[in-house]
Amino acid sequence: MLDIFSYSFMVNAFIVGVLIAVCCALLGVVLVLKRYSMIGDGLSHVGFGALSVAAVLNFSTPLYIALPVVMLAAYFLLRITEKGRVNADAAIALISSSALAIGVFVASINGTNIDLQQYMFGSILAVGQNDIIISVVLTVLVLAVYILFYNKIFAVTFDEGFARATGIHTSVYNIAVSVLTAVTIVVGMRMLGTLLISALIIFPALTSMRLCKRFITVVISSVIVSVFCVIAGLFTSFYFDDVPVGATIVIYNLAIFLLFTCLSFIAKFSKKK
Amino acid sequence: MSLLKVQNLSLGYEGKVIVSDISFTVNEGDFLSIIGENGTGKTTLVKGLLGLVSKHSGEIRLSEGVSQSHIGYLGQKNLVSKDFPASVYEIVMSGFLNSKRFGLFYTKKQKQEATALMERVGITKLRNRTFSELSGGQQQRVLLCRALCATTKLILLDEPTTGLDPIATSEFYSLLSELNKEGVTVIMVSHDVTGAIKMSSHIFYLGKTESFFGSTHQYLHSNVGKDIMLQGCPCDSCAHKEKEVKQNA
Numbered sequence: 001m002l003d004i005f006s007y008s009f010m011v012n013a014f015i016v017g018v019l020i021a022v023c024c025a026l027l028g029v030v031l032v033l034k035r036y037s038m039i040g041d042g043l044s045h046v047g048f049g050a051l052s053v054a055a056v057l058n059f060s061t062p063l064y065i066a067l068p069v070v071m072l073a074a075y076f077l078l079r080i081t082e083k084g085r086v087n088a089d090a091a092i093a094l095i096s097s098s099a100l101a102i103g104v105f106v107a108s109i110n111g112t113n114i115d116l117q118q119y120m121f122g123s124i125l126a127v128g129q130n131d132i133i134i135s136v137v138l139t140v141l142v143l144a145v146y147i148l149f150y151n152k153i154f155a156v157t158f159d160e161g162f163a164r165a166t167g168i169h170t171s172v173y174n175i176a177v178s179v180l181t182a183v184t185i186v187v188g189m190r191m192l193g194t195l196l197i198s199a200l201i202i203f204p205a206l207t208s209m210r211l212c213k214r215f216i217t218v219v220i221s222s223v224i225v226s227v228f229c230v231i232a233g234l235f236t237s238f239y240f241d242d243v244p245v246g247a248t249i250v251i252y253n254l255a256i257f258l259l260f261t262c263l264s265f266i267a268k269f270s271k272k273k
Numbered sequence: 274m275s276l277l278k279v280q281n282l283s284l285g286y287e288g289k290v291i292v293s294d295i296s297f298t299v300n301e302g303d304f305l306s307i308i309g310e311n312g313t314g315k316t317t318l319v320k321g322l323l324g325l326v327s328k329h330s331g332e333i334r335l336s337e338g339v340s341q342s343h344i345g346y347l348g349q350k351n352l353v354s355k356d357f358p359a360s361v362y363e364i365v366m367s368g369f370l371n372s373k374r375f376g377l378f379y380t381k382k383q384k385q386e387a388t389a390l391m392e393r394v395g396i397t398k399l400r401n402r403t404f405s406e407l408s409g410g411q412q413q414r415v416l417l418c419r420a421l422c423a424t425t426k427l428i429l430l431d432e433p434t435t436g437l438d439p440i441a442t443s444e445f446y447s448l449l450s451e452l453n454k455e456g457v458t459v460i461m462v463s464h465d466v467t468g469a470i471k472m473s474s475h476i477f478y479l480g481k482t483e484s485f486f487g488s489t490h491q492y493l494h495s496n497v498g499k500d501i502m503l504q505g506c507p508c509d510s511c512a513h514k515e516k517e518v519k520q521n522a
Contacts, residue, residue, distance in 0.1 A: 033357060151379075155367040158359055159348070162416075165323045166371040166423055167342030213403040214360040 004238050012132060013124040013191065013245070017230040019135040020188040021200065023142045025226035027181045028201040029208075029219050033157050038089055039077045039178060041198040042096040043185045046073040048119055048194040049099035051186075052107045063130060066186050073099075074178035082174065100194075122193030122246035124237070131187055138183050145176060146219075153177075154215050192246040200226065203253035210260035211267070229253045274301050275336060276427055276458055277322075282331035284314070284321040290329055291317045297477050297486040299427075299460060304453045306469035307462045309479035315462045316349060318479065319431050322460070338426070342371045345420030345428035347413070349435070349462075361399045361407070361415050365391060368422025387422055394418045394448060410441030414448065421457070428452075430461040434468070446472055 004010050031037055050069040054062035077095065081088045107116050118126060146153065155163040156173045164170050181201070189197040208221035233249030277299040285291040292314035299305050309315055320326040322333060324341035335341065345368070369383050379387075391397050394414045399407065404415060413433055420428050430449075434442040442465070450472055453459050463469040469476070476492035478485040485497045492498040 151367060151370060154359075154363065155370050158357060158364065158367065161348040162346055162367075162419070163370070164325055165342075165344070165346040165348070166368075167324075168370065209356060209358050213358050213406075215358055215363050218358045 004235065009125060009127065010234070010238060012127045012129075013234060014231070016127050016131050016135045016187070016191060017234055018227055019139040020184060020191070021226040021230040022223055023135075023139055023180070023184040024188065024197075024200040025204040025222040026142055026146050026219065027177060027184060028203075028205040028226075029215075029222050030153060030157050030177050031181065032202055032205040032209075036078070036081055036178075037198075037202050038092045039074065039081065040181060040185065040201040042077050042092045042099075043070055043074055043182055044189050044194050044197045045096035045103075046070050046099040047182075047186045047189050049103035049106075051119065051190075052103035056106045056109065061130060063134070063186065067183060070182040070186050071179050074182035075175060078174055078178045082171075118193075119190075120194050121244050122189070122191050122196060124191060124234070124245050126190040131190070134183070135187050138180070138187065142180055142184075145180070149173070158215070192249060193244075196246040196250050199250045199253060200230075203250070203257055204229075207253070207257040207260045210257070210264040225253075225256055229256065275299070276301050276303075276339060277336070277460075278332075278334040279322075280332045280334070282321065282333060283329040284317050284326050285329055286317075286326065292321070292479065293329075295331070295477075295479070295484060297475075299458060299475075301426075301458055302453070302456060303475055304450075304459045304473040305461070305475045305477060306473040307460065307477045307479060308464075308466050308469055309484075310481065313479045313481055315479055316431060319429060319462055322429060339424070343424045343426075345423040345425070347416050347420045347428065347430040347433050349431040355405055357405055359404045361391075361396060361402050361404055362387075364404055364415055365396075365418050365422060368419035371423055383422075387418075390418050390421050390425075393452075394421070408441070409437050410444060413437065413441075413445055417445075417448070421452075425457055427458045427460070430459070432462055432464055434463070434465060442468070 005014075028040070031040055047066055047070045050066040051062045054065035057065075059065055073095070077092055080091050103119070104116065107119070152163070152168055153173065155166075156168060156170050160170050185197055185201075188200065192200060204222035204226040205218065207225050208218045212218045212221050229249050229252040232252050233245055236252075237243045237245040237248045275298050279298070280296050282295045283290055283293040295318065297305070307315055307318065317326055321328060322341070323344060323346060333341075365387050366379055366383070369379060369387075388397075391400060394417055396411065396414050396418060399411060399415070404412065407415065417428075417430075417433070420430075433449075434445055437445060446468060449459060449461070453472075459473075461469065461473070470489055470493065473489055476485070476487065476489050476498070478492065478497050480497060483497065485492060485495055487495065
């Protein structure tokens with residue numbers, strides 16, 4: 001059973017996977033509750049575009065190009081959404097598909113060695129030493145922000161008007177959340193894939209909200225669900241050859257979401273009786 | 274003692290003046306209602322008082338011991354999504370945020386204070402309930418409790434009874450009245466003029482062309498206020514006026 005850890009690439013995948021799962025869950029709760037879920041989706045596509053362009057231009061570590069680009073995109077997407085314009089969601093969809101198109105176009109030019117399949121659906125083998133360092137730093141940062149400012153994060157998420165009235169600089173929190181999300185997505189998308197990473201942000205929070213009715217319990221439950229799905233997905237894809245890890249993790253998320261939904265119906269039903 | 278003094282205040286966004294040349298004073302223990310038609314800038318004025326809109330000219334002077342971030346604020350219609358997972362207790366406690374910098378835990382004193390305030394506004398039993406499952410009246414009381422956690426000196430309410438049924442509205446009003454009698458200074462923006470007149474000691478009317486500030490009694494007998502004169506006003510001057518009108522007719 002534990003021979004899985006005799007492969008160093010699996011150990012790397014476990015470390016990065018679990019850390020990214022924790023970050024995705026924590027940030028996802030805020031993003032989902034603030035109705036910023038689309039930002040996560042948009043960012044993964046921008047990340048794909050940036051990684052492809054960086055690879056074509058032969059940068060040794062495309063990550064260093066993708067990170068600042070996606071952070072910048074996070075800031076802009078946030079601004080678009082914050083202003084509450086009617087077509088904010090349309091603007092995000094536009095940006096995602098454009099970035100995706102640029103990525104695919106660039107990757108298809110003759111003479112490049114980009115593996116589209118790997119970018120779209122992720123691969124355990126894409127995880128390197130760099131990713132471990134970045135994900136450790138990122139997780140420490142996300143956890144520190146969450147623990148130190150937990151109450152303020154709650155206040156800003158729940159009622160921005162009141163938070164601003166009590167002197168909290170809400171835009172700082174919004175920018176911090178979107179920049180951290182940007183880093184999480186860029187690191188996570190290479191393992192889980194462009195098309196699947198946003199599921200990791202949205203699913204745990206939504207799943208937890210089926211059963212948990214307090215903010216703190218939603219946060220804790222999201223982390224547990226998220227980490228469980230990543231670990232289960234990694235084991236499954238290791239023991240069933242050729243099963244892509246990203247898709248497996250998303251399917252686990254879906255299964256738990258359905259399970260929690262059923263449980264919430266049962267709870268409601270039994271309460272009525 | 275004056276708690277808040279606004280003098281010749283003008284406010285607006287991006288160079289556009291929305292409210293101009295406003296003056297009024299709020300003393301400790303007052304109940305000031307800010308009334309006026311839609312689009313006259315009541316909400317802008319509230320934001321100005323909270324320091325969220327920069328002022329063009331004039332002055333907002335708060336007495337010592339009160340700061341803009343220490344005004345208990347109950348905003349216009351909370352925009353909380355329908356299924357937001359938050360318990361009543363979590364929301365009430367977030368009122369203390371202006372008095373702490375960071376950290377995961379609230380102090381013991383704050384917890385005791387919150388418990389007392391929850392008892393005061395009658396939501397002790399709701400403590401562990403989910404906010405989104407409560408009725409509109411209960412939700413407003415929770416948010417009022419949060420505002421009181423921020424301060425029990427001066428609370429600022431922006432149309433707190435919008436969307437409440439008549440019973441919940443009158444319950445909310447009587448709670449406000451009681452708090453006011455216990456020494457909490459209240460500033461309330463309201464659409465409900467009759468309710469505002471019954472409750473408040475002072476009225477600030479914000480009109481498109483003119484504004485008025487004075488005691489409720491003065492307001493009722495002023496040019497702007499006489500249109501909404503309550504029927505059967507008991508004061509002498511009204512009876513006198515009625516007689517005059519009859520004689521002229």
